[in-house]
Amino acid sequence: MTSINTVYRDLRKTIPVLTFARKREVKDYLKLYNIDLATGEYRCKICGEIIKEENDVGILINDGNSISLVCNKKSCMERANFLKIYETL
Amino acid sequence: MKLYRFLTLPDWLRAVVELIWNFLALVGFGTVIYAISKLLKILSIFKEIGKIEDTYSKARNFIKDELSDMAFTINYLPSEIIVEKAIKGEKVLSSSLRSCLKRAVKQITRKRYIQVVIFGDMTYPEQLAYVIKKTFEAVFPFQKVLDLDLRRSLVTYYSYKFALSSEELVGRETIDLLEDELKKSPHKDMLVKLDSKELEEAITLNPPPEVRPLLDRVIIPILRLKSQELSDVTDASLIEMTKSEMYNLLQKLAERKIAILFVGQKTPDEYLAYVREKINWFDGLLICSRGLWVKTHYILEPELSTIMQNIHLTEKLATKYFEGDLLSENNETIHHRYTYMYVNSDAES
Numbered sequence: 001m002t003s004i005n006t007v008y009r010d011l012r013k014t015i016p017v018l019t020f021a022r023k024r025e026v027k028d029y030l031k032l033y034n035i036d037l038a039t040g041e042y043r044c045k046i047c048g049e050i051i052k053e054e055n056d057v058g059i060l061i062n063d064g065n066s067i068s069l070v071c072n073k074k075s076c077m078e079r080a081n082f083l084k085i086y087e088t089l
Numbered sequence: 090m091k092l093y094r095f096l097t098l099p100d101w102l103r104a105v106v107e108l109i110w111n112f113l114a115l116v117g118f119g120t121v122i123y124a125i126s127k128l129l130k131i132l133s134i135f136k137e138i139g140k141i142e143d144t145y146s147k148a149r150n151f152i153k154d155e156l157s158d159m160a161f162t163i164n165y166l167p168s169e170i171i172v173e174k175a176i177k178g179e180k181v182l183s184s185s186l187r188s189c190l191k192r193a194v195k196q197i198t199r200k201r202y203i204q205v206v207i208f209g210d211m212t213y214p215e216q217l218a219y220v221i222k223k224t225f226e227a228v229f230p231f232q233k234v235l236d237l238d239l240r241r242s243l244v245t246y247y248s249y250k251f252a253l254s255s256e257e258l259v260g261r262e263t264i265d266l267l268e269d270e271l272k273k274s275p276h277k278d279m280l281v282k283l284d285s286k287e288l289e290e291a292i293t294l295n296p297p298p299e300v301r302p303l304l305d306r307v308i309i310p311i312l313r314l315k316s317q318e319l320s321d322v323t324d325a326s327l328i329e330m331t332k333s334e335m336y337n338l339l340q341k342l343a344e345r346k347i348a349i350l351f352v353g354q355k356t357p358d359e360y361l362a363y364v365r366e367k368i369n370w371f372d373g374l375l376i377c378s379r380g381l382w383v384k385t386h387y388i389l390e391p392e393l394s395t396i397m398q399n400i401h402l403t404e405k406l407a408t409k410y411f412e413g414d415l416l417s418e419n420n421e422t423i424h425h426r427y428t429y430m431y432v433n434s435d436a437e438s
Contacts, residue, residue: 014167017188018141019174019206020216026208062204072208082205083166083227 016082026054033060033067044071046079061085134182137213141172144217144259148224151251153418158310160418162228170220171202177213214262221248221259221267231312233319236332239339242274246284282343283308292342292371293349295363303342307349307377311338311427314411334409338429347371347431350393352378352386360389364396373431383426390428397430407433 021029035042042051045068051057058072059080070080098106146169153160171191174183192202211219225247231240249267252259271277282288284304289297312335319331341347348371350364368374374397378386398406411427 014201014203015169015171016167017171017173017192017202017204018220019204020172020176020211021174021206021208022176022210023208029206029208058208060204060206060208062206064202064204077209081223081227082203082207083170083223085203085205 016085018082023055026057029060030054030057033062035060035067035069042069044069044073044076046070046076047073131184131186134184135187137177137182138172138175138184138187140258141175141217141220142170144255145170145220145224147255147258148221148251151254152224152228155250155254156228156247156305156309157418158305158313158415159228161416161420163418164420166224166227173204175213175216176211212262214260214266217259217263218248218252218266221251221263224248225251229312231316233322233328234312234315234331234335236336238274239276239336242271242276242280245271245274246277246280250284279340279343280304283339288343288345289349292345292347293351294367295350295353295355295360297351303349307375307427308339308342310379310415310425311335311411313415314413314425314427317413317415341373341431342375345371347373347375347429350374350376352376352382352389354382357385357389357392360385361392361396364393368396369400373429376428376430377426379425380423383424386426386428393428394430401432404432407431 030037037052037054037057040050040052043049044051045061049071051069051071056071057069058077059070059082061068061070070076149163149166152163171188173185173188174181176182207219222244225244229240229243229247231243235243245267249264249271252264252267256264274280284302286300286302289300289303289306292303315331315335319328322328338347342349348364348368350360352360364374374393376386376389376393394406394408407430409429409431411429412425414422414424417423
C-alpha cells in the first residue's frame, strides 16, 4: 500500500505548468500536440463524453506520457481542478 | 572622444567622417533605447506572469496561517505552479525563456511537470480569480456534506477573504469580481455571520481560550470529520440527508439558536456552571473538544444531557456526534469530538 508520505513526496514533485489561452487558439494547440478529434478517441476526463469538435475543448492536459482533455461544459470546467488533476491521470 | 580629430584629413573627408560618426552615434543611442524598452517589456511580462504564480503561493500560505484546521491540506497541493502564458487585454504574456529557466532549475530536483492549457477568453483579473478559487476548491473536499450552492459559496467567501488580504498583489478588479460573485451567493449572509467574532462571543457559554470565528474553528473541523465518515458512502439518500443536516446546523448556529461550549482545562463543575447560567436562551448545545480535553468532554456529556432534558421537558431531544482523528499541518493526528444536542422538531410533530 502506498503510504501517505509517498503521496506527499510525489505531490511535491508535481508542478502544474499553466497556460491561459484564447478559445480561438484551440486549433493551434490541438495541432501542436497532434490531436485529431475526428478519430473519436478523446473523451472528457470528467463526464466521459466523446469530444468531437474543437469548440468543445475546455482544458488540455499533457503529463508527458499522455494527453487528456476536459470538455468546456460549465459543470466539467468547474469540477476540473488543475491542482488536483494528477488524481485523474 | 572623436579620435578622427587627431588625424590629418582634408576638410571634405573630415565632414563626411563626422557625418558618419554622428549617424552611428544616433543608431547606437536608438539601439540602447530599443534594448532598454525590450528589457522593460520582458520584465513587465515576467512581473505579470509572476503575479499569478505568487497569488497561488500566497493563497497556500493563507490556508496555512488563517485556516489552521485545513493547513494539512496544503500537503496535498503542489508546492508551486508555473505560468507559461497568460492574457492581459490584447497582450499575450508569454515567456518561453523564463519558463525554460524555471523548468531547468526544477529539473535538477526531479520535478514532474503537467502541462495544463485552459481555453477561455478570461481577462487578467479573471485568471487571477480562477487560480484563487481553484486553490480554495482543492482544500474544501466537502462534496458529500454540503450542497453545491453552499460549497460554491464557501469557496467564493474564502477566495474573497484572501483577495481582500492581498489587494496589493491581486488588484482591486480581482477583488470586485469575487465580491460580485459572493453577492449573488444565497448563503453569503450565513457565512459572514459564522465568520464573525460577534457571533462567537454571543453564543459561546464559556470564555474561550482565544476569540476565533466559528467557521474556521468549529464548522470546518466538523465538515472534515463528516466528510471522512462518508468518504466511502455511495448511498444518495444518506448523502442528501447529511447535506440537509449540516445545512440546518450551520443555519441554527448563524441564527444564534445553538450555544457552544469549548471544553478545555477548567474543571467539569466550572463548565456545568457556565451552561446552567445561559443555556435557557438557546434551543441546542454544541460541545467541542480536541486532544487531551476529549476526556473531560466524556465526563461532562451525561450531565449536560440531563440539563438539556430538564430545560426542554416537553420536547424531544436528539443528539448527534462528530468524532474522529484529524491531521494537523505536521501530519500529527488530533482527536476531535463534537456533541450536538438539540430539540428535534420532527419528533414533536
